[in-house]
Amino acid sequence: MEKTQSIRTAIIGAGPRGTSVLERLLAHAADLLTAGNPGSVADGSAPFTLHIDVVDPYPAGPGHVWQPGQSRLFLMNTQSFYPTLIPEDPALPAALAGSTFERWRQRQQQDPLPSLTDEERAELAVLGTNDFPSRALYGRYLRSTLDDLLARVPDGVTIDFHETSALSVRNGADGMFDVELATGAALRTGSVVLALGHIPSRLNPEQRELQAAAQQLGLTYLPPAVPADVDWAQIPAGEPVLVRGMGLNFFDTMVQLTEGRGGKFVETGGLDGRLEYEPSGQEPLIIAASRRGTPYRAKAALAGYYASSVTLRYLTxxxxxxxxxxxxxxxxxxxxxxxxxxxxxxxxxxxxxxxxxxxxxxxxxxxxxxxxxxxxxxxxxxxxxxxxxxxxxxxxxxxxxxxxxxxxxxxxxxxxASRADQDAAVVEFLLDDARRxxxxxxxxxxxxxxxxxxxxxxxxxxxxxxxxxxxxxxxxxxxxxxxxxxxxxSGPPALRSEQLAALARAGVVSFVGPDPKFGVDRRARTFIASSPWVAGQPAAARTMVEALAPGNRVSANDSPLLQQLLDDGMVRSRHMMTAEGAPVQSTGLDVEPHPYRPVAANGSVTEGLYVLGLQLSSAQWGTAIAAEAYQPGGPAYRSGQRTLRDADEIAAAILRR
Incomplete structure (x- = not known):
């Protein structure tokens, strides 16, 4: 690399993955400027300059999903000791600032930042290493880490944050990229990183039919969404609400419509110590449905992310x-x-x-x-x-x-024989699973x-x-x-299973049964759902919630930027061949590793364009999971910090161009 070169790059998406690329760019830039490095300022050569544009309509660091202002009832699916934004691989350039979430938590308990809110201080005061933090608090960690990094930006590096959307990315004749912003401004840059995270998705045909019926009949239909984006107040108290999906988003829905409306979970004094629910009277009647008929199994109480008594013997x-x-x-x-x-x-x-x-x-x-x-x-x-x-x-x-x-x-x-019998079976499952x-x-x-x-x-x-x-x-x-x-x-903390059982016993939650079928009763003007395994009339409600994350399919995206890239042939979906030799469109982009660069419609690879995160779902599996902090005594699987190494490879490639 020519150190006299002026480098410009744009990162589109400022959530954890985009912030990881920014962090790695700063680490590599500092490494290049370190005394003794060939071509560094210290050996007498002229320094390079690096300008980074970061584009996201949401504040950088937390991005969309981890907004610090969201409800504190929304919990992470991992414990405090698990996540990190900062790589811990000694083979990579050292971070200029930051630490794992666990070390940040400990530091805030001992010497809290003056900018912490009262709610953040209250959560931190009782949050332990094995507890599940709120998503809001993790967002605060991400923002705090970014602030620490920005206080240590190396000389010659400048950063502009654009709190808006990128509408298009196009190749210029001179090998540069033109990035059009929703504000009407344009950026000219030598490279672009697509760290898009969760993007809007078009509804599938069944969902579109339900949405259209809701509009025609005056019903309320809430499509898949990030839970923090949902206006939960539009779900009326005292009325049934159908909830499809009993994965992680279901528990967000459940807690927002119960504790979020003033209800309380209390421990009984009996030998079993089970939870009971005291309604506020503002809850709807939640009627939950999923293919299995039961929610995800709860996580076991462990000292670490992986069970220490289990060592793989065969799939090593x-x-x-x-x-x-x-x-x-x-x-x-x-x-x-x-x-x-x-x-x-x-x-x-x-x-x-x-x-x-x-x-x-x-x-x-x-x-x-x-x-x-x-x-x-x-x-x-x-x-x-x-x-x-x-x-x-x-x-x-x-x-x-x-x-x-x-x-x-x-x-x-x-x-x-009835929904009541089926409800009792689900409660029995929940309590047994929580006990285990x-x-x-x-x-x-x-x-x-x-x-x-x-x-x-x-x-x-x-x-x-x-x-x-x-x-x-x-x-x-x-x-x-x-x-x-x-x-x-991939289930929730066991507390959520106990809470769901308590809600079912209190009559606030009931269940449709396995293999549910959804539809609309136009005469009664209601959504309906029934299970072939449960006798009785279908469940009916005037409100329906899709407790599902927006579909992570490139081909079904509702993102102007991603659609423009597909339409212009700069990127394409990956196709895979079935055993019968038929091509099937997979969920993610077709990419060339390493670092990950999208393959264009004509099969070429555009230099200077990079992909990180969820849109790699056809090259990697499990892209939605955050980076794992190293745990003393625990296994250090190579996949644990894969996203951070991907970000490092992108940063190194940008500075080599």
Whole structure:
């Protein structure tokens, strides 16, 4: 790189990923200016100049999703010790400022910033390392970290923040880019980073029909949205509201319509210590529905992000490397899932033997036989699952067997005579799941799920950048495994399950049942929902909420910028081939690594244009998860800080141009 060169770059998107690129640009710039570096100011050469334009209609740092002013009832899905904006890899240029969220939390408790609000101070006062922070507080961390970085900008680096939207990015004849802003201004820059995060998405056909019916019949329909964007006041008290989706957005909906309206959860003094709900009278009647009929399973109470008693034996990073060394591009169902399946079985049964000694009479003989049955014999034609079943038939009674698929569908093939019976079954599931979560590493079911959670981190590395076949990505990884593992390992804190059970007992929440069908009763002017497994009349309501995140599909985007890039052929969606040889449009952009650059409609790669984050969902798996801080004594999977390394590669490439 010529140090006398004047470099200009634009980052579109100022949430955590865009801020990561900014942080890495500052770190690399400082590294180039450090005494002793060839070409640095210290060796007598002229310094380079770097100008960074950051474009986002929301304040930089928190961006859209992590706004510090949102309701504090919206919790993160990870504990305080987990997230970080700052990389901890000693091989990367050192950060100029900032730390992990956990260290920031500790510092604020000891010496709080004068700018912290009373609400932020109150939350920090009781927030522990294993607690789940509010999304608002994480947004405050992001903003605080950015402020610290901006106080240490190296000489020769300037930054302009544009709180507006970018409408288009086009190539200029001189190799520069022209970025048009919604204000009418234009930026001319040598490179552009697309860190777009969650973008608006067009509704699918069914959702469009529901929305149109609502407009015609005077109903209220709330489409998928970031929970902080929703006007919850438009949902009337005392009336039914249909809520579709029982993943993480559901719990945001649930708490906003209950605690957010003045209701209270209180602990009873009985032996079970269960929660009860005291209504305020301002709640609607929440009627919840999802394909499983139950919400995501709750997280286990663990000391760290990964269960320390679980160590992968089969789906290891070394196993993934052996595929690559042998020139094998593995399939998910055929090569990777059988290894992770083994790990889940071993985690369950080894925990069962440890935590419930009476469950298996001869535990030593059982574990030895199980280990032999699980061992991947390269030249054996035997079905390993049959071998495992034979071992279980001898040593483990039916009551203690693991039904792994059944964990994700606890109501599967059960019929109910009424919605009340089905509600009782859901409450029983919620309380049992919360009880298991409280047992943590002593519960065999939660440790089987913990193995899947460990394995997910290894899979992210295994499948990245074309690491598995297209057909297994389409049919296996995204076809069934993604929803399966998310329902088990991506759930809320156990407190949310206990709260939901309390709300159901109080009559504030009821459930539609598995495999729900939604429609509109035009004569009655209501939305309706029913389950084929639950007898009785359909649930009906004049209000319906889609408790789902906006679809992360490039082809269904409702972003003027992304649509312009697609229309102009500067980017394209990635197509994958099914086992039958049919092309299928995948969710993300077609990109060339590393760093990630979009592939144009004609197959070329535009130099100086980079992609980071959710739009990489066809090259990476699990792009919505934040970077993991390193945990002492815990596994440091390569996927944990992948996003931060991606940002570092982009920053290095920008400064090399």
């Amino acid at each position: 990073e070394a196993a993934v490397e052996r595929f690559a060394a042998a020139g094998i591009r593995p399939g998910f169902d055929h090569d990777l899932w059988p290894l992770l399946h083994r790990d889940a079985l071993w985690a369950y049964y080894s925990t069962l033997v440890r935590s419930q000694p009476g469950a298996v009479p001869d535990s030593a003989a059982f574990l030895a036989a199980l280990e032999e049955a699980l061992h991947p014999h390269a030249h054996s034609a035997a079905n390993w699952e049959d071998a495992v079943e034979s071992v279980l038939a001898v040593h483990v009674g039916p009551r203690h067997r693991l039904d792994l698929p059944g964990l994700a569908a606890p109501l599967a093939e059960r019929t109910f 979560s409280a047992l943590g590493e002593e519960d065999p079911v939660k440790m089987a799920i913990a193995a899947l959670h460990h394995g997910r981190a290894v899979l992210k590395t295994a499948v990245a950048d074309g690491g598995i076949t297209d057909e297994s990505w389409v049919a296996g990884l995204r076809g069934w495994f993604e929803s399966f593992v998310e329902g088990l390992a």
